[in-house]
Amino acid sequence: MGIPYGKQQITQEDIDAVVEVLKSDFLTQGPKVKEFEERFAEYVGAKYAVAVTNGTAALHLCNMVLGTGPGDKVITTPITFAASANSVLYCGGEVDFVDIDPDTYSIDLDKLEEKLSSSPVGTYKGVIPVDLAGYPVDVEKLRRITDKYGLWIIEDACHAPGGYFTDSNGDKQLCGNGAYSDLQIFSFHPVKHIATGEGGMVTTNNEELYKKLLLFRTHGITKSPDMLIEDHGGWYYEMHELGYNYRISDLNCALGISQLNRAKEGVEKRNRIAVRYNEAFKELDTVKTPFVADDVYHAYHLYIIQAEQRKELYDFLREHDIFTQVHYIPVHLQPYYRNMGWKKGDFPAAEDYYEKALSLPMYPALTEEEQVFVIEKIKEFYS
Numbered sequence: 001m002g003i004p005y006g007k008q009q010i011t012q013e014d015i016d017a018v019v020e021v022l023k024s025d026f027l028t029q030g031p032k033v034k035e036f037e038e039r040f041a042e043y044v045g046a047k048y049a050v051a052v053t054n055g056t057a058a059l060h061l062c063n064m065v066l067g068t069g070p071g072d073k074v075i076t077t078p079i080t081f082a083a084s085a086n087s088v089l090y091c092g093g094e095v096d097f098v099d100i101d102p103d104t105y106s107i108d109l110d111k112l113e114e115k116l117s118s119s120p121v122g123t124y125k126g127v128i129p130v131d132l133a134g135y136p137v138d139v140e141k142l143r144r145i146t147d148k149y150g151l152w153i154i155e156d157a158c159h160a161p162g163g164y165f166t167d168s169n170g171d172k173q174l175c176g177n178g179a180y181s182d183l184q185i186f187s188f189h190p191v192k193h194i195a196t197g198e199g200g201m202v203t204t205n206n207e208e209l210y211k212k213l214l215l216f217r218t219h220g221i222t223k224s225p226d227m228l229i230e231d232h233g234g235w236y237y238e239m240h241e242l243g244y245n246y247r248i249s250d251l252n253c254a255l256g257i258s259q260l261n262r263a264k265e266g267v268e269k270r271n272r273i274a275v276r277y278n279e280a281f282k283e284l285d286t287v288k289t290p291f292v293a294d295d296v297y298h299a300y301h302l303y304i305i306q307a308e309q310r311k312e313l314y315d316f317l318r319e320h321d322i323f324t325q326v327h328y329i330p331v332h333l334q335p336y337y338r339n340m341g342w343k344k345g346d347f348p349a350a351e352d353y354y355e356k357a358l359s360l361p362m363y364p365a366l367t368e369e370e371q372v373f374v375i376e377k378i379k380e381f382y383s
């Protein structure tokens with residue numbers, strides 16, 4: 001199948017873990033869900049975790065529990081997967097964008113502050129920053145800004161489990177630990193760090209939001225004695241909110257738990273691959289390698305370069321069975337968003353970034369030979 005930009009790694013332990021669930025009493029709503037939640041919360045350093053069907057459901061749930069509704073404006077970055085923005089629309093809210101920082105490729109926090117300070121108080125309800133490629137957003141700085149203007153934060157950390165930055169107190173802040181954001185979300189799609197087939201997670205340190213997430217994940221239905229208005233007997237439940245079925249199965253969670261055992265090792269491997277790429281491309285003035293600040297540990301879900309003759313390079317690599325990808329086409333330029341009035345020229349840094357962006361193969365199972373092959377072919381293209 002050639003060399004893709006991202007790929008899962010499944011071991012015998014992973015297979016055994018799923019088979020064990022198949023032979024058990026619970027395929028869903030069983031003990032593996034809670035175990036995965038607890039293990040994941042511990043991994044990213046958060047108090048609570050709620051496992052769901054996928055990252056998009058996680059984003060939708062977050063918007064629901066924060067009360068996004070008609071007329072509410074929420075800001076995100078144009079360089080992300082469409083779901084980060086779409087989740088606001090699902091709830092009837094409006095999406096606005098702030099351009100990216102040309103170094104980190106994530107939302108430009110100075111531009112965000114400019115926008116908030118020049119808008120009437122209360123214009124915006126929240127912000128959804130994205131740890132693009134696995135580069136942690138400085139959520140400490142973001143929190144200082146959002147506190148001034150009364151916005152909540154949903155950190156889209158789909159690319160960043162295992163990544164961290166060091167805050168102004170000198171403390172290591174893992175992506176998704178909730179030290180500065182209200183809610184954080186993750187995806188377990190097979191190209192991500194932890195693969196469960198389909199799957200997602202919300203983490204938070206806020207007990208009230210945690211309880212709401214549990215409620216909205218299962219149709220808004222509760223059996224919790226402290227919430228019931230009436231009590232007719234052991235079978236009795238009540239629906240208090242219009243929730244969804246966003247439950248994940250025990251099969252997915254068993255795979256997730258098994259994958260978590262190798263997650264830290266996987267991020268280390270990704271960092272070693274990044275060092276090799278950085279070293280190899282140092283001599284090419286046609287390739288810009290990812291920026292990494294001193295206080296940041298990159299989770300490298302993606303290794304994104306800025307490449308001259310990007311399309312030609314993409315096609316050349318494809319001819320040699322190297323399947324790179326572009327993350328992302330700016331969301332505001334998608335036809336659906338253009339129909340809302342967004343247009344080319346609205347976010348110049350994001351649009352410039354898109355012209356040259358290319359994600360090279362990056363995953364723990366990428367062999368030494370494959371890494372060398374990718375490097376050789378890129379050098380050959382530019383020679």
Ligand SMILES: Cc1ncc(COP(=O)(O)O)c(C=O)c1O
Nearest residue numbers: 054055056081083158187188189
């Ligand atoms: C940044 C980002 N947000 C959200 C999602 C949505 O996750 P999922 O595909 O699990 O619904 C993805 C994954 O594709 C993503 O990369």
